[in-house]
Amino acid sequence: MEHIVEAIESGASGDDLAQLPIPHEYRAAHVLKSEQDMWVGVASADKDPRRSLHVGPVPTPQLAPDEAVVAVMASSINFNTVWSSIFEPVSTFGPLARLGRESEWARRHDQPYQVVGSDAAGVVLRVGAAVRNWSPGDRVTVHCNYVDDQDQTSHDDSMMANNQRIWGYETNFGGLADLTVVKVNQLLPKPAHLTWEEAAVNALCNSTSYRMLVSRNGAAMKQGDVVLIWGATGGIGAYATQYVLNGGGIPVCVVSSADKAEILRTMGVEAVIDRRAADYRFWKDEHTHDESEWRRFGKDIRDLVGEDPDIVFEHPGRSTFAASMYVGKRGATVVSCAATSGFMLEFDNRYFWMRLKRLIGSHFANYKEAWEANRLIAKGMIHPVLSQIFSLEQTGEAAYQVHHNLHEGKIGVLCLAATEGLGVTDHELRDKLGDNLHRFRR
Numbered sequence: 381m382e383h384i385v386e387a388i389e390s391g392a393s394g395d396d397l398a399q400l401p402i403p404h405e406y407r408a409a410h411v412l413k414s415e416q417d418m419w420v421g422v423a424s425a426d427k428d429p430r431r432s433l434h435v436g437p438v439p440t441p442q443l444a445p446d447e448a449v450v451a452v453m454a455s456s457i458n459f460n461t462v463w464s465s466i467f468e469p470v471s472t473f474g475p476l477a478r479l480g481r482e483s484e485w486a487r488r489h490d491q492p493y494q495v496v497g498s499d500a501a502g503v504v505l506r507v508g509a510a511v512r513n514w515s516p517g518d519r520v521t522v523h524c525n526y527v528d529d530q531d532q533t534s535h536d537d538s539m540m541a542n543n544q545r546i547w548g549y550e551t552n553f554g555g556l557a558d559l560t561v562v563k564v565n566q567l568l569p570k571p572a573h574l575t576w577e578e579a580a581v582n583a584l585c586n587s588t589s590y591r592m593l594v595s596r597n598g599a600a601m602k603q604g605d606v607v608l609i610w611g612a613t614g615g616i617g618a619y620a621t622q623y624v625l626n627g628g629g630i631p632v633c634v635v636s637s638a639d640k641a642e643i644l645r646t647m648g649v650e651a652v653i654d655r656r657a658a659d660y661r662f663w664k665d666e667h668t669h670d671e672s673e674w675r676r677f678g679k680d681i682r683d684l685v686g687e688d689p690d691i692v693f694e695h696p697g698r699s700t701f702a703a704s705m706y707v708g709k710r711g712a713t714v715v716s717c718a719a720t721s722g723f724m725l726e727f728d729n730r731y732f733w734m735r736l737k738r739l740i741g742s743h744f745a746n747y748k749e750a751w752e753a754n755r756l757i758a759k760g761m762i763h764p765v766l767s768q769i770f771s772l773e774q775t776g777e778a779a780y781q782v783h784h785n786l787h788e789g790k791i792g793v794l795c796l797a798a799t800e801g802l803g804v805t806d807h808e809l810r811d812k813l814g815d816n817l818h819r820f821r822r
């Protein structure tokens with residue numbers, strides 16, 4: 381791989397990069413099908429990604445006509461890599477086998493290993509014969525919506541496609557690696573003012589939050605909306621907070637420490653709730669809700685902003701969902717993309733129908749939404765929330781940190797980039813944005 385890295389770092393032309401031989405195998409973080417049952421009977425919290433995520437050589441897949449080979453300079457940890465590594469809620473080898481049955485090209489994905497990771501920033505090395513808009517040498521980030529554009533269901537909102545998948549989670553050849561092979565309709569131009577690792581952390585979480593809050597497909601937030609954001613310094617929450625501030629909304633941010641609350645204050649958030657200090661107990665025990673705690677939470681929100689939320693940005697799931705459905709004002713929208721603490725959700729329907737609320741399920745973003753979200757990063761209007769940087773060899777440790785909520789914002793992973801700080805071409809915009817780019821850095 382050294383010849384590729386040297387060529388990229390010395391600014392080789394696209395034509396020169398296209399001539400470089402691509403190795404037959406490459407270094408990648410992967411899980412093994414032979415280990416998919418290793419955690420049977422083990423509690424979720426005790427499943428350790430450091431044991432199930434391996435870093436080593438895997439064969440380079442053949443390139444399909446609508447794909448590109450990308451040299452990955454940096455990637456990031458998303459919660460879906462935690463799910464893959466603890467084989468919850470299901471092992472991802474089932475979805476890979478189903479994908480493998482779809483076509484000749486899709487069969488490549490069904491392997492005894494899965495290269496994980498759903499973010500990447502890097503340089504295009506090769507494009508397939510059917511590719512028009514991208515060429516070797518293009519500096520790109522990769523979004524994770526993997527769409528079969530020959531399926532009619534993908535042609536309105538591609539997230540509605542029957543066989544829509546998340547790259548590096550429900551497909552093979554993910555981004556936590558030195559190379560990746562992706563469909564070219566996953567490519568986005570790399571924001572020029574960012575380092576490789578800053579560019580690599582945005583696409584998945586930023587696009588998800590864009591769809592949930594800004595897009596017509598989500599809550600379509602308007603100026604003045606009060607938006608309750610759970611996990612407001614976490615991966616998706618940290619972008620959600622920026623969208624609310626940018627869009628003239630009023631964020632009410634929930635976090636679990638004074639340090640996280642301080643990050644939010646430096647971003648300009650006034651209403652912050654420390655859930656740990658408040659010690660909300662929405663559940664009396666595993667089966668019994670405590671409605672008085674929903675009311676206490678609602679009162680805390682009113683004390684801060686004078687009214688109830690118009691929108692609730694929900695993802696913790698079982699532990700918070702009933703409270704989220706309760707605290708929204710009449711006509712409020714609860715938009716949910718996940719259920720980290722448990723996906724069997726319960727809520728009191730009286731507060732839903734009598735108060736005419738809406739519940740929207742949201743999942744990643746279509747290409748247009750991901751493009752718009754990336755455009756805002758490129759213009760310096762939304763910023764990466766990079767907190768720490770790990771090497772590819774340390775992927776297991778990085779995933780462990782996310783699994784145990786020991787991080788803020790996003791964890792970046794250096795793949796081919798030898799050190800942090802490389803890849804910037806627009807220094808003027810970078811200088812102008814100053815501290816905005818470093819608020820989450822430890």
Ligand code: NAP
Pocket residue numbers: 458459460584585588610611612613614615616617634635636637640655695696699700717718719720721742743744745782785789
């Ligand atoms: P993350 O970086 O771990 O952040 C999640 C935050 O949620 C944590 O920082 C934590 O903040 C808060 N949280 C965790 N458990 C909680 C609980 N029981 N009650 C209240 N708050 C809790 O993860 P992320 O990247 O933001 O992802 C969050 C979830 O969304 C994950 O389940 C992920 O798989 C999912 N997701 C879905 C999509 C999609 O397309 N459907 C896309 C991205 C992410 P505090 O401790 O500070 O409160």
